Amino acid sequence: MPGLLELFLAFAKMSLAGFGGVLVFARRAIVDKHRWMTANEFNETFALCHFLPGPNIVNLSVVFGARIRGVAGSIVAFTGLLGPPFLIVTALAMTYARYGDLPVLRRVLDGVSCAAVGLLFAVTWRMMLPLLKQRDPVAVVALIAVFIAIGVLRWPLPQVLLVAVPASFAATWLARKRVAS
Amino acid sequence: MMGAGALFTIALTFGWLSLFAVGGAAAAIPEIHRIAVDLNHWMTDPQFADAYAISQLSPGPNVLIVSLVGYQVAGIAGSLVAMVSMCAPTAALAYGVSRLLHRAGSSPWPALIQKALVPVSIGLMAASGLIVAVAADGSRAAAVLTLIAAVVAAITRVNPIWLLLAGGALGFVGFL
Numbered sequence: 200m201p202g203l204l205e206l207f208l209a210f211a212k213m214s215l216a217g218f219g220g221v222l223v224f225a226r227r228a229i230v231d232k233h234r235w236m237t238a239n240e241f242n243e244t245f246a247l248c249h250f251l252p253g254p255n256i257v258n259l260s261v262v263f264g265a266r267i268r269g270v271a272g273s274i275v276a277f278t279g280l281l282g283p284p285f286l287i288v289t290a291l292a293m294t295y296a297r298y299g300d301l302p303v304l305r306r307v308l309d310g311v312s313c314a315a316v317g318l319l320f321a322v323t324w325r326m327m328l329p330l331l332k333q334r335d336p337v338a339v340v341a342l343i344a345v346f347i348a349i350g351v352l353r354w355p356l357p358q359v360l361l362v363a364v365p366a367s368f369a370a371t372w373l374a375r376k377r378v379a380s
Numbered sequence: 381m382m383g384a385g386a387l388f389t390i391a392l393t394f395g396w397l398s399l400f401a402v403g404g405a406a407a408a409i410p411e412i413h414r415i416a417v418d419l420n421h422w423m424t425d426p427q428f429a430d431a432y433a434i435s436q437l438s439p440g441p442n443v444l445i446v447s448l449v450g451y452q453v454a455g456i457a458g459s460l461v462a463m464v465s466m467c468a469p470t471a472a473l474a475y476g477v478s479r480l481l482h483r484a485g486s487s488p489w490p491a492l493i494q495k496a497l498v499p500v501s502i503g504l505m506a507a508s509g510l511i512v513a514v515a516a517d518g519s520r521a522a523a524v525l526t527l528i529a530a531v532v533a534a535i536t537r538v539n540p541i542w543l544l545l546a547g548g549a550l551g552f553v554g555f556l
Contacts, residue, residue, distance in 0.1 A: 214440045219540030221441050244478075250494050251477060253470020254443035255404045261471040262478040273475055281463060284440020285447060289459045291434050292451035299430065303552065310525065310551020312433040312516045314543045317529025319406060319509040324534050326502050338499035345500050349410045350507030353418070356411035357400050360500070364402070368496040375492070 200267055201235065203275045209233065210260055210279030219318055221256045221280070229263065236263075257281065337374050341367040386454040387461045393420075394446055395465040403501020405443035409508035413515065416449045423452050429516035437544055443467060521556045 201209065213224040222245070230241050244266075248258035257280060264276030298304055330338045341363065348359045393415055401408040409432070416422045423431065431452075435445035443466055450462025513526060529543050550556070 216439065218439050219436060246494060247478060247481065248474055250497050251470065251474050252401050253398050253474065254401065254441050254467060256441050257443065257467045257471055258474035261475050265475055265478060277471055280441065281467060284438060284444055285463055288435065288438045288444045288447050289451060289456060291438055292448050292459060295430065295434060306551040306554065306556065307548045308430045308433050309516065309518065309522065309556050310547040311437055311544050312429045312512065313518060313522050313525040314529040314547025315433050315436040316509055316513045317526045318533045318540050318543060319505065320530040321533030323502060323505045323509060330499060342499040342503040345503030346506045349504060350510040353414060355414065360400050360402065363500050364497065367500055368493065371492060371496040
């Protein structure tokens, strides 16, 4: 099992490699490269982190760090994951505050934003495909309802979730019961 | 807005928001936008679209967009407070839960909760895309570029950074 310094460096590396999300790189480092976890253990840990609130990969770093080296491991993995990119993003924020109005930078950022939105739509589409293939009406209705409430009506997230999560949960539970009986 | 009051507001805002961030940072974008642009007027729509672009251009977890919002409100301290308050409370929660559920494999509840949450978080991500697209308020060329990026990303496994850089290059030469 890795020491604290190794843990810090591993998380810093996967974080700095991770453009558009760190998960792929985390899996590669933890499962394939270092063999600190089997693919199954990784999937189980990630599933736990995914259904808890908060940024999934940050949760994963803490849970993984804790398994390896207790509280100190958690703190080290968390810091390794967030520290280096935080410095980069803050440097970019300072640059933007200073030069953000330059026409050249405006044009470049407009182009980047288009690509970034396109990427987000592609990720969403990929995640949506299995639900569409399963023809799961409960899931499709929940998805569309949340999209309209948040994206179109711009309702506040906490209120929408307080209704949507229990409703989706109840509908999923009832659908499963009906299949089972 | 400056000083301890601003930092306190940032901490409270993002700490509270993090508790509702199901499905990760991408799903929290609409609420971050609502808070930063609509409610508090910390930034304008174009500035928010820029912040999203910059957060995607930099490596690391997508949640770092909150640092850009924090910076806009209260400089470097704001940037740090935003990130820590968005990440630390839920990280502590994850730590606690993982200690409790040493092995969650046998219980049907996690699978059921996950099945119920997946469509909710995908709906949130779709809303994120729409909100950033509207905030950017681009031309017809921007819509075309967005569509091309979406199709390329959906059918190939190209590293996202190349698409972002290609988008930036097209913007640079005046495509938009």
